[in-house]
Amino acid sequence: MKNFILLIIAFFLVAASCNPVQDADMGPVEANLRQMTATESEVVQSNADFAVRFFQEMEKENLDNYFTGPFSIHQALSMTMNGNDGDVLQEYMDVLAYHGLSKEEANLAVKSLTSYLKTVDPKVKVNIANGIWYREGLKVQATFKSEMQNYYNANISALDFNEPNAHQVINNWIASQTNDLIKDIIDSIPREAVMYLVNAIYFKGDWKYQFDPSKTKKAPFYPEQGPAVQVDMMESKDRVGLWRGGDAKVNYMEIPYSTGQYQMAIIQPQSxxxxxxxxxxxxxxxxxxxxxxxxxxxxxxxxxxxxxxxIENLKEQLESMGLVTAFNPSPANFTKVFEGEHPPMMISRIIHEALIEVDEKGTEAAAATVVEMVVTSLPSGPVVITLDKPFYFLIKEKSSGTILFMGKLGNPALL
Known part of the structure; x- marks a missing residue:
């Protein structure tokens, strides 16, 4: 793996610095800070705990480069957890690190924290959006629908999943919420799909201290294995204010955006x-x-x-983190989603895609997470049998088996 790894957890943690920045049009701009509530602080910790454990799972794949949006995954699964109760709900709560919180407290804290993240820095654009689509003909339970709308501001719509281009409705919504950075994340909708729970997040922030484009030059970058490679190396216009820390093993640095409320955190080994x-x-x-x-x-x-x-399916990573029942057909799954009787349901796949672009001006990033819920078998409707070929027939008494009449229909047109 290359000696440069970006951990974007700091996108969603409040920074210590809150120095104003100057904008030619807006004048001095300061962060919209307020005191975090106790439950908001708990959710911040839950998100960070989840992000770190997910990061550890990603590292098991030994990829040279990757970029993910753990906040998006966390929020999509937080919506999904509301469709469950009992032991299954507890499984979600544990994986999402909602320790010490009730489901209602977690939902309320997610709602207020989301609002905070979207407004804390007037010069950084953060869009967090949720959408839910379910198979036309099914009826969503009123409580679940209310929770999704009230806590997650989720758009909930019935959709004809049998329509060949139905998946493009979801794809187009994701693209619109991510400034067209995430496109065509879903390739098709399988016959057994009954619901999609989707989170999309978009981030765009200018560096507090921008780089000078005229100073960007080709320079070597040294991977841990193999020869040096050439990269476009940016250079700051002048000396910039950074926050540095770490310990004997780790070199830690924070590069601020805008007011400093959002930062890029850099983590490297001292050796x-x-x-x-x-x-x-x-x-x-x-x-x-x-x-x-x-x-x-x-x-x-x-x-x-x-x-x-x-990532086409997060099943392996999330099962390793403890979310197991959700990926297996069980009558205990999603008992709080649809009205009426249904075959056992499960999550068939969780698709995740993320993109980041870092240049002299700042950073643009987006992520989307799609939870696909399916039933193990769909009701097939009434059986239709068409007698459209010649046949014999008989009339008999059931108990004795006595055959009273027998015949053949070979060509009705000749009757």
Missing amino acids: GKLSDILPEITHENLSSWSKNAHETSAILKMPKFKMKHK
């Missing part, structure tokens, strides 16, 4: 390989490194890059 510091990347350490970081002034050089990563 050795990235894999050597993997155990050090925990929620507790991230909080400590950020809290104890000190402000410094330096010329900053970093690669200009664009990265896109798609």
